Amino acid sequence: MAIKKPRGTQDFLPETSSQWEYIETKIRKICSNYGFGEVRTPIFEETRLFLRGIGETTDVVQKEMYTFTTAEGKQSYTLRPENTASAVRAYLENKVYGWEPVTKWFYVGPMFRHDRPQAGRYRQFHQFGVEVLGTDASVSDSEVIAMAMQFFNELGLKDLHLEINSVGCPKCRPQYREKLIAFFEGKKEELCDDCVSRLYKNPMRLLDCKIDSKKDVFAGAPEIHEHLCEECHIHFEQVQSFLKAADIKFTVNPRLVRGLDYYTKTAFEIQYPPLGAQSALGGGGRYDGLVEELDGPPTPGIGFAIGLERVLLALENQDLVPKRKSDEGVFVLTLGEEATKKGFSLVQQLRQLGCYAEMDGQGKSMKSQMKYANRIHAKYVIILGDDELHRQIAIVRNMETAEQEEISLEEVVAEIKRKLTPQM
């Protein structure tokens, strides 16, 4: 049996890779404009990091991690399912807090979750994300959101919805949680099975249940905004006013809840509805308790993660995927052994001068070589056969105009280089 790639993974062939390159170029540009430096952490970490960082009761940790032990079986490792925990670990391990008041990092790379694959959902997927550590200023919440929106804008994506919410903090969330449980406890009969099981584990998740949230049961359910503490309330108001000041459109969705335990205060999500079930292109929020949870000094943080496969889907959906454009180049067409030897020398010289040059070398017919030259969109073809070799010249054919000229072998490389170099 032929060996196939693992389920939920993808091979990116050159055509697709160039699309990724395009997206990454945008990412790097924006990050540099916002003053974010790239952090590269290991693809795998000690399993404990994710247990504590993401939360033991979350789905991600409970059923989606790729966990393994080494041959000695001493240590348990896990392929990173997201990168915030790793970034915070790196922040602490390198004692960045000791010399940098505010840290702004971004990352791009593969993440791993053992989900059932589906449109826009893969087991190895790629995220672009940012983290701001060391400030609880509401302006940084807005900055991070603005950054995500600018990323989508620059890609040309339209019709995105930005939803924001505040999920409270350890001071006010527990009370709200209790109220929610109390409210729904008597109405278990009317809830779907999933919600019943969520009721005690993570009652806030009930709020965005697709089935129950449409029912009457929800009438009169306690709203998070009525239960935020003073601090959270003010913070949320400020975030909104900063967004307005930057002319960023958003809607407040009191039922927006994030799935990872570490989120506090601000939570947000960017949706592109046409993608269907997996319409969240990105999301993020504040995680003021995470650094402490990982044994660091009390340090506030905020960040987002964007699913790049989904971004690509959205780009395809709006026909915004750039076509791969090949470089202007030259094809060296050779006939005969001696000519091929000389041709190889020409190709190498051209390449060393920074030109895109190719040849056949398989001894194919002239016609066949011409076809190939055409296929790779060569701008010039250098034709070299025994005849030309004896006369110490080469025929240079312009593939657009079909004009041909004879140039001496000594000058042909320099001449082509000149032709291919744009005039300043």
Next chain:
RNA sequence: GUGGGUAUGGUGAAGUGGUUAACACGGCGGAUUGUGGCUCCGUUAUUCAUGGGUUCGAUCCCCAUUACUCACCCCA
């Protein structure tokens, strides 16, 4: 983890219980000897995911497996 759909050449995709499995694209070769893109011609699946069963006979029927896919769940 749960439920639905689909599995035919490099790709897209017809099709039938029984000698030669359409078609399109792509690939390769050719259309006077050393010249591309257009056109034309030829060629390109001992075989219809894998394993089992029904049958005189299965790519077409049944079962299982696997993969892909969509939805639930979850999330990016």
